[in-house]
Amino acid sequence: MRNLETKYNPKDVEDRIYKSWVDGKYFHAEPNPDKKPFTIVIPPPNVTGQLHMGHAFDETLQDILIRYKRMQGFEALWVPGTDHAGIATQIKVEAELREKEGLTRYDLGREKFLERVWDWKEKYGNRIISQLKKIGCSCDWDRERFTMDEGCSKAVREVFVNLYNKGLIYRGPRIINWCPNCITALSNEEVEHAEQAGHFWHIKYQIKDTDEYVVIATTRPETLFGDTAVAVNPEDERYKNIVGKMLLLPLTDREIPVITDEYVDKEFGTGCVKITPAHDPNDFEVGKRHDLEIIKVMNDDATMNSYAGKYEGMDRYECRKAMIKDLEEMGLLVKTEEHSHNVGQCYRCGTTIEPIVSDQWFVQMKPLAEAAIEAVNSKETEFVPERFSKTYMNWMENVYDWCISRQLWWGHRIPAFYCDDCGEMTVSKEDITVCPKCGKPVRQEEDVLDTWFSSALWPFSTLGWPEETEDYKYFYPTSTLVTGYDIIFFWVSRMIFSACEHTGKAPFKHVFIHGLVRDGNGEKMSKSKGNGIDPLQIIDMFGADALRFTLVTGVAPGNDMRFPVTYDPPVEKGKNPNPEVNKIVGAPGVEASRNFANKIWNASRFVLMNLDDSASDVLPKNLMAEDKWILSKFNDLVKKITDNLDKFELGVAVQNLYDFIWDEFCDWYIELVKPRMGTENNPQNVLVYVLSNVLKLLHPFMPFITEEIYSYLPVTDKKALIITPWCEYKEELNFKQDVENIEMIKSAIKAIRNIRSEMNVPPSKKAKLIIVTQKADVFKNGEAFFKKLAWADSVEVTSSKDGIEENCISLVTDGAEIFMPQGDLIDKEKEIARLTQEKVKLEGEILRVEKKLSNEGFVAKAPKAVIDAEREKGEKYKEMLDKVLEGLKNLQ
RNA sequence: GGGAGCAUAGCUCAGCUGGGAGAGCGUCUGCCUUACAAGCAGGAUGUCAUAGGUUCGAUCCCUAUUGUUCCCACCA
Numbered sequence: 001m002r003n004l005e006t007k008y009n010p011k012d013v014e015d016r017i018y019k020s021w022v023d024g025k026y027f028h029a030e031p032n033p034d035k036k037p038f039t040i041v042i043p044p045p046n047v048t049g050q051l052h053m054g055h056a057f058d059e060t061l062q063d064i065l066i067r068y069k070r071m072q073g074f075e076a077l078w079v080p081g082t083d084h085a086g087i088a089t090q091i092k093v094e095a096e097l098r099e100k101e102g103l104t105r106y107d108l109g110r111e112k113f114l115e116r117v118w119d120w121k122e123k124y125g126n127r128i129i130s131q132l133k134k135i136g137c138s139c140d141w142d143r144e145r146f147t148m149d150e151g152c153s154k155a156v157r158e159v160f161v162n163l164y165n166k167g168l169i170y171r172g173p174r175i176i177n178w179c180p181n182c183i184t185a186l187s188n189e190e191v192e193h194a195e196q197a198g199h200f201w202h203i204k205y206q207i208k209d210t211d212e213y214v215v216i217a218t219t220r221p222e223t224l225f226g227d228t229a230v231a232v233n234p235e236d237e238r239y240k241n242i243v244g245k246m247l248l249l250p251l252t253d254r255e256i257p258v259i260t261d262e263y264v265d266k267e268f269g270t271g272c273v274k275i276t277p278a279h280d281p282n283d284f285e286v287g288k289r290h291d292l293e294i295i296k297v298m299n300d301d302a303t304m305n306s307y308a309g310k311y312e313g314m315d316r317y318e319c320r321k322a323m324i325k326d327l328e329e330m331g332l333l334v335k336t337e338e339h340s341h342n343v344g345q346c347y348r349c350g351t352t353i354e355p356i357v358s359d360q361w362f363v364q365m366k367p368l369a370e371a372a373i374e375a376v377n378s379k380e381t382e383f384v385p386e387r388f389s390k391t392y393m394n395w396m397e398n399v400y401d402w403c404i405s406r407q408l409w410w411g412h413r414i415p416a417f418y419c420d421d422c423g424e425m426t427v428s429k430e431d432i433t434v435c436p437k438c439g440k441p442v443r444q445e446e447d448v449l450d451t452w453f454s455s456a457l458w459p460f461s462t463l464g465w466p467e468e469t470e471d472y473k474y475f476y477p478t479s480t481l482v483t484g485y486d487i488i489f490f491w492v493s494r495m496i497f498s499a500c501e502h503t504g505k506a507p508f509k510h511v512f513i514h515g516l517v518r519d520g521n522g523e524k525m526s527k528s529k530g531n532g533i534d535p536l537q538i539i540d541m542f543g544a545d546a547l548r549f550t551l552v553t554g555v556a557p558g559n560d561m562r563f564p565v566t567y568d569p570p571v572e573k574g575k576n577p578n579p580e581v582n583k584i585v586g587a588p589g590v591e592a593s594r595n596f597a598n599k600i601w602n603a604s605r606f607v608l609m610n611l612d613d614s615a616s617d618v619l620p621k622n623l624m625a626e627d628k629w630i631l632s633k634f635n636d637l638v639k640k641i642t643d644n645l646d647k648f649e650l651g652v653a654v655q656n657l658y659d660f661i662w663d664e665f666c667d668w669y670i671e672l673v674k675p676r677m678g679t680e681n682n683p684q685n686v687l688v689y690v691l692s693n694v695l696k697l698l699h700p701f702m703p704f705i706t707e708e709i710y711s712y713l714p715v716t717d718k719k720a721l722i723i724t725p726w727c728e729y730k731e732e733l734n735f736k737q738d739v740e741n742i743e744m745i746k747s748a749i750k751a752i753r754n755i756r757s758e759m760n761v762p763p764s765k766k767a768k769l770i771i772v773t774q775k776a777d778v779f780k781n782g783e784a785f786f787k788k789l790a791w792a793d794s795v796e797v798t799s800s801k802d803g804i805e806e807n808c809i810s811l812v813t814d815g816a817e818i819f820m821p822q823g824d825l826i827d828k829e830k831e832i833a834r835l836t837q838e839k840v841k842l843e844g845e846i847l848r849v850e851k852k853l854s855n856e857g858f859v860a861k862a863p864k865a866v867i868d869a870e871r872e873k874g875e876k877y878k879e880m881l882d883k884v885l886e887g888l889k890n891l892q
Numbered sequence: 893g894g895g896a897g898c899a900u901a902g903c904u905c906a907g908c909u910g911g912g913a914g915a916g917c918g919u920c921u922g923c924c925u926u927a928c929a930a931g932c933a934g935g936a937u938g939u940c941a942u943a944g945g946u947u948c949g950a951u952c953c954c955u956a957u958u959g960u961u962c963c964c965a966c967c968a
Contacts, residue, residue: 006928193966200968218968231968268967275968282968342966387896394895394964485963515897520904522961554905554916559897560961562904564917589904592916595930606927644908652908655915670927677926750934757934763925788925789933848912857948858911866911866949 004608008601010543013708018133021707026070026722027138029077031474038074039478040066041459042139043491044147046085047121048092051131053517053525053563054484056535060548061514061650062482063137067700068645069479070138071726077475078138079462081145082125086451087182087190087348090410093117110409117410121146134536136544136703138722145462147454148412155461156412156454157429159502164427168364169404171416171425173294175284176358176403177344180302180316181351184407185360187450188400189489191344191353200339201324202270204332205230208246208255214239215334217269219341220279221327222320224249225297225307227256229275231286234260236271250332251323252309261286278357294357300407302354316354361405361414361447365497369396372497375506381496384648385558388485388513395489396497404450411448418443456494459507466502481508484516485558512648513558517551520564521574529576533565538587542594545702549593552650552701553658564588596658597705600698603666604709607687610677615684617692617715624676625781627686628735629742630669633660634690635734638727641697650701657698665690668746675784688713693727744775744815745782751813752790752820758834759809766793770808772801773816810887812838812880828891835888842881849874 021027031037040062045055062078070076090105093116097103105113125146132139145152163169177186201221204213216230227249232239239258246255263286264273277287278296287294297307302316311319327333344353373396375381376389383389405414417426419435419442426436435442454461459481464472477499483492492511499507518524519531526532538547555561567582623631637660644653669690673683692713699706699721710721717724752769761767769792771779779797786792801817808819809831849870852858859867 004927007930193964216968220968263967265967270968273968280968282966341968390896391963398964489964556906559905564904588917591930595928598930599928602928602931604927609927640908647908649908651906655906659915666927667932671925671932674926753933754935757922760922763923763933791925852911852949855948859948861948862911870911 004601004605006602006605008543008598008705010539010545010597010704014134014136014544014704017704017707018136020720021138021722022141024720024723026720027078027140028142029075029140029475031470032075035073035075037475037479038066038069038076039079039463039475040077040480040482041079041462041478042081043481043483043487044081044083044145044455044458045128046088047082047125047128047146048085048088049124051128051135051535053533053535055131056135056547057514057517057551057561058482058484059132059135059137060551061512063135063548063703064552064650064700065480065482065512065645066138067703067722068726070722071696071699071724073725075474077140077143079143079145080129080132080137080139080141081147081458081462082121082128083455084121084146084148084410084451086406086408086411086448087184088451089117089120090408091182091348093120093410096120105409113409121148131536134539134544136548138703143462147451147458151464152454152457152461153412155457155465156449157415158466159453159457159498160415160449161427161429162502163363168367169361170364171359171361171405173357173359174362174401174403175281175355176360178300178302178354178356178358179346179349179351180298180300180354181349182346182408183300185358185403185405186346186353187403187452189452190347192347193342194345195340196343197338197340198343200269200337201327202334202337203250203327204334205247205250205256205272205274207242208248214242214247214258214272215270216272216274217337218274219339220320221323222304222308222311222316223276223279223297224274224323225252225304225309225311226276226278226295227274228277228287228292228295229256229259229290231259231261231264231273231275232271233264233266234262236264236266238271250327250330259286259290261289279355281355284357296357298354298356360403361416363402363404365399365401368497368501369399371500372396372493375496375500381506381508382510384510384512388488388511388558391485391488392493392496395493402450402494404453405445405447406450407446408448411451412454414445414447414449416445418445452490452494455491456498457502459495460499460503476503476507477505478508480510480512482512482514485513486516488513510648515555515558515560518560518562520562522560522562523576525563530579531576533563533584533587537584538590541584542587542590543597543704545597545705546590546594549596549654549702550587550589552654553589553593554655555651557648557651596662597702599662599666600702600705600709603661603670604691604712606670607684607691608712611684611688611714612682615688615714617689617713618685619689620685622681623686623735624681624683625738625741626669626672626785627683628738630664630686630690631733632735632739633664634693635729637694637697639729642726642729645700654701657694657701661694661698665694671789672742672785675788688715695721696724696727741775741778741781744778744813745785748779748782748813748816748818749785749790751811752786752792752818755809755811755820755834756791759830761791763791766791767820768792768794768796770796770798770804770819770821771816772798772804772819774799775815779816806890810835810883810890812883812887814876817883832888832891835884835891839881839884839888842877842884846874846877846881849877 045051066076066078094105177191179186198219200217200219202215202217204215206213230247242258243260245258249256263282275283275286277284277292277294295307297305298316299305304311304314304319306312308319311322346353376392415428417432419438419440421440422435422438424435424437432442459478460476463476495507499505535547565584566586567577568585569582571577571582637656640656641653676683692715695706695710707721769786773779776797776799783795786795804819805821808821811818852870
């Protein structure tokens with residue numbers, strides 16, 4: 001115990017401590033009428049691969065909150081689990097299949113392919129769980145869930161059928177976003193927009209039975225084959241005469257009419273718009289208004305179909321190139337302009353989205369949004385920081401229907417059954433094999449649901465809903481949801497409206513939103529850029545506590561953070577590393593945290609090696625001033641940490657802890673108390689008290705090292721730190737006067753150190769101190785401190801300056817004037833310069849204060865406390881200035 | 893087009909309902925002072941983006957401007 005190494009080694013500790021928590025079943029929660037519940041459901045990581053730094057951040061925040069609440073006496077439940085992540089996982093498994101076996105999913109068939117995906121899920125799901133454990137997550141592993149497990153699937157069907165029966169789910173042809181690579185429909189949220197350089201082609205459409213043309217401008221000429229009209233603005237004088245005429249659609253033998261529609265902007269392009277209802281959302285609307293034919297010109301993989309005539313079979317871009325060439329040769333291409341525009345891309349594979357008409361399933365959103373808006377307006381759910389509620393509202397108030405069907409195999413298959421015989425469609429919670437209408441066999445819908453459909457139910461599906469289980473009744477609604485601002489639309493919004501609709505309650509009280517973890521250049525981490533940092537590697541290098549501490553240090557809620565690392569060989573700033581070549585060798589932020597962990601470790605070693613058998617955490621009756629000082633400071637700390645945690649200000653809380661432990665406890669209290677070690681006035685119990693309690697406050701942030709150290713301490717209530725009650729503010733440990741006194745001594749010591757350093761006096765050179773003060777008792781008490789911390793060999797405390805020898809350095813500090821006879825060491829010129837500088841500074845301060853105090857407005861309107869403080873300051877400065885002036889006089 | 897964030901020390905960032913700005917890293921000086929060199933002591937560095945306004949008083953609140961990042965929408 002007393003032979004602990006001088007370097008804290010996380011590897012000796014973390015796995016062992018984690019196991020002890022699991023063995024103690026401390027993570028497990030059960031409905032408990034004697035306690036209040038505190039519930040968090042984890043944002044389930046995708047089973048696509050492994051955790052990245054963003055997860056580590058997200059989960060650290062949750063673990064901090066859950067550990068804090070657990071210690072505060074809540075029945076704290078953190079539900080873990082993973083997400084099946086429809087498209088993302090299917091893509092991964094398909095890629096693996098292609099690489100390793102040269103097969104496609106169609107080669108295997110649906111059933112066999114799904115077996116492969118389940119194998120994948122097993123492997124990577126488990127890997128993710130083990131990574132969560134490495135980070136220190138105190139999830140209730142008895143309740144681990146998966147979005148496609150039995151319970152969640154049941155909830156999905158319940159919700160689907162409910163919504164369908166209420167008429168809030170419908171099926172029909174609409175323009176949707178189609179990913180030709182994933183071969184599925186996507187919701188609007190799953191499309192990312194990126195600026196792309198493109199062209200604006202001006203093409204002539206001949207007016208039938210004339211030699212005249214109209215010119216239309218398009219960025220997507222290949223959709224021409226689906227044109228069923230050309231539209232102009234009804235107010236456009238230029239085209240009034242051709243409205244109603246027929247046009248010859250180039251490269252085809254079709255004729256299309258010229259129609260008028262308000263949608264057309266006269267000013268933009270040529271004022272003529274080709275209308276392609278099957279391939280453009282706006283055109284689709286125009287088409288509906290004018291009852292136009294809908295002609296789809298592409299196959300599911302974005303190759304051209306038979307409507308494209310001789311271009312059939314070509315890829316859409318190949319076709320574009322070829323037809324432009326042909327149009328040019330035919331003299332129908334008027335001009336080509338450079339044109340950059342936003343193009344939709346699949347959020348999973350990056351392929352350019354094709355807007356396409358397709359039969360899909362939709363959730364009607366408007367009616368569902370109402371309750372979700374109200375939940376946030378009424379503060380049933382609150383966003384932290386508050387500004388994100390605007391993001392949410394903005395989306396919620398402008399929702400459009402949600403396309404929920406996906407042409408994938410991996411996911412919840414839509415519970416709709418078709419009878420090919422009578423045409424009946426049945427939506428049912430239970431699987432059916434025969435048509436309830438005609439008794440003929442039915443076939444189930446091939447499509448699966450959007451992966452977000454099931455994650456939208458996560459806060460209640462994981463707690464037993466639709467059953468009214470004890471868990472559901474006790475733990476739901478949950479307390480806090482922690483997640484990144486990037487999935488407010490995908491997930492948070494959908495959880496809120498789903499919960500409001502199906503459970504009648506908002507799913508959580510607080511939504512604690514955090515930012516993204518970026519690389520050292522401020523860029524998003526990504527595999528393709530090679531700038532991703534594996535949290536497990538960082539843990540391996542520095543320990544989980546150091547990583548966790550780093551992730552919450554210096555970050556304000558909702559803000560992004562940078563995670564700089566150094567590579568070997570080094571990578572130029574602004575450049576991306578090549579993971580094959582550049583290895584991570586350092587991480588400045590984490591090193592600082594690791595050093596902090598080490599500091600605590602060594603402070604604890606110091607305490608432990610100085611304890612005798614009688615040591616405990618019971619505070620003695622005869623507390624010394626410095627004991628009262630640290631106890632008061634600790635008391636303040638308890639309040640600060642608790643307040644800040646309650647406000648989700650984790651970054652501030654962690655800074656408070658750092659300052660208290662390093663500065664106040666280590667640099668001052670332990671140093672102040674060293675002279676008392678081993679004497680009959682041994683401070684050991686105060687040391688144990690403060691250390692053991694500060695470990696409690698630090699535990700949520702650095703669970704491993706705190707638990708380890710705590711186990712060595714002779715505390716009265718000996719149990720695992722993780723379940724030890726949180727500290728409370730104690731009025732009886734507030735010693736205002738002693739705090740003032742010790743602060744006075746501290747500033748005197750600092751002033752002496754400062755001067756000695758300026759005068760280049762080495763610590764080995766001891767000095768005599770004469771302290772002239774009206775507070776003799778205070779400074780007398782500090783005698784030992786001056787000897788130890790200000791390198792004095794003798795300390796004389798007096799109330800008068802009589803008899804002080806002339807050749808002294810004098811310094812003025814709060815409550816005292818200190819003289820240091822320095823013999824020949826004193827450099828008179830230097831000392832005069834120093835005092836003169838001091839004089840100028842004080843005069844400046846006095847001027848400032850006097851100016852302020854002579855300002856009538858200030859005296860009349862400022863709060864009394866502020867004015868008094870200012871007066872006090874002024875007096876103190878004047879007093880100090882007098883002494884400085886006197887010192888100068890003596891020197892000259 | 894709509895919305896949001898950011899601009900503070902060389903770098904990365906804090907700054908808690910307005911009362912003369914802080915940390916870490918880096919840097920400079922001196923130290924193995926009986927827990928810690930992953931340490932100790934001391935120092936230097938800021939027109940708190942710009943211009944107005946409110947106020948006795950503004951880094952903080954309001955307005956505008958500039959720069960920057962992001963989200964949403966989008967005229968073919």
